[in-house]
């Protein structure tokens with residue numbers, strides 16, 4: 001799949017002396033990594049070559065609280081407001097479509113582009129954001145770039161790239177109830193390490209991947225970057241096409257059985273992986289080895305199953321990690337008291353994640369010492385969740401239901417974890433201070449996060465589900481008696 | 482992109498920590514800027530200061546003998562994490578011109594090269610050896626792709642031929658791409674015809 005896609009986008013082939021000139025089909029931008037690129041363009045007297053191939057939104061610095069009584073959005077700093085405003089002005093000046101504050105489709109860039117159907121199989125997609133790997137779930141080659149490169153794409157619609165190596169990760173079998181895509185990817189990173197994928201594009205294959213819906217595939221591809229990979233991909237199939245058939249900006253504009261969609265589908269299906277395709281590296285994983293997984297340290301490679309003891313530190317870095325996290329080797333994370341629970345981000349801020357959390361919170365209360373924030377990934381996710389009454393479930397449980405954005409994933413907008421507090425988060429990075437100076441982060445699935453919020457400590461969603469089932473049958477027995 | 486870079490000559494600053502990520506290099510709360518300049522003051526912000534805000538005397542960049550050094554020797558997997566180009570901007574603003582590590586994350590390496598910050602990847606054992614003697618003046622020779630120590634040892638490092646030309650000649654990638662405009666237009670026409 002990767003080779004076909006690469007070859008189809010080469011404008012000038014790679015040589016020993018120079019990288020390939022690679023054509024970019026879709027360019028996504030947001031407020032944080034684009035201002036200096038537009039400034040560069042202006043300084044050189046350039047304008048965007050294909051403004052219609054760039055889509056913009058604002059997500060990182062935006063508040064997740066509604067406008068105040070004065071009608072103004074509560075930006076946490078003047079600089080954040082200026083950044084957002086700068087993006088709006090740049091888009092207006094250069095004719096770039098912007099999903100602005102107030103747009104019904106605004107949200108985290110990696111949530112909205114797939115939702116709208118901009119993300120399609122066989123495309124090259126870039127964004128000044130490392131989690132661009134998310135879009136690989138649709139069989140696209142999608143990767144993060146720096147601000148200089150944002151300028152290159154704006155000016156030429158191309159990038160200079162050396163062809164990366166390929167790695168296949170095959171995951172076969174069925175996942176246990178209570179185990180989801182987030183557990184799978186944490187398990188993978190724990191296994192191959194935070195640099196296990198460096199220089200590679202990972203293709204996820206196998207029966208467990210085929211069984212995943214698009215949102216799970218996005219969670220999986222999203223965190224490929226945390227294994228150091230350039231990108232993550234899943235070959236397109238009927239599940240992919242079914243998603244795109246409903247997307248308003250995909251070919252056919254969401255009209256069922258349109259000719260345009262049928263033609264697009266024929267084009268997309270060329271990008272499936274051939275039998276016997278070559279990979280530079282191959283990894284096999286059996287789903288029976290995957291349990292609910294969390295991290296204990298300060299990088300995503302410190303992933304362990306919820307009931308496994310934290311390993312004894314093997315080097316100075318691991319000791320520093322444990323010190324920072326104030327955790328002890330030899331004990332599992334089960335029962336660790338939690339201060340904050342964050343559900344959201346481009347990893348787990350989609351409708352299925354909101355539903356998973358609501359299933360746990362319905363009829364229950366968040367533990368009194370826990371602050372829980374639930375942040376939908378986009379306006380669309382928010383709308384759909386509210387139509388199902390998920391906002392009420394969240395609020396009734398004593399958690400906060402917020403406006404869409406990156407929020408506590410990167411803690412730029414003022415949503416942060418206080419120094420020393422322990423957070424269970426569905427986001428993707430547990431680096432020191434990522435969620436605020438001194439904040440301690442355990443990465444986990446939405447289910448694990450929700451149970452941690454209710455119980456006030458780290459819990460095993462499989463045990464909770466079993467206990468629930470037992471309670472239900474006990475109640476039924478009583479009723480019958 | 483600044484002018485040509487042929488040599489970096491300096492003593493080094495040592496950060497032994499492995500997996501130093503971009504959130505350590507420049508914490509996210511300092512990204513609300515529309516400028517490239519002035520980020521050096523926030524580089525490694527959370528390691529630089531103690532809880533009460535005073536400078537942490539233990540931290541390498543706060544030690545007076547390290548002032549003005551332009552080579553950083555760092556633990557394995559430096560620069561992992563986000564794509565923020567603010568990371569190399571902050572490091573060059575601190576005066577660094579080269580990062581030496583046994584592994585440097587992809588996007589960070591790419592971003593560094595565009596800002597005249599040289600990523601030098603050596604074997605872990607060699608990095609460890611160099612870390613023993615931070616006061617030696619090292620010479621990094623871009624043309625020869627070699628790092629040399631005062632006692633005459635030389636370590637070669639990989640550097641893409643194109644990146645090397647760009648560094649040596651101060652050529653910038655955007656200029657190179659703009660010259661390819663006819664090829665790009667021909668490609669677009671081919672795609673359109675399909």
Ligand code: SF4
Pocket residue numbers: 059060108109110129131345346347405406409410427428
């Ligand atoms: S949710 Fe987090 S990881 Fe995703 S784009 Fe926003 S800040 Fe980046």
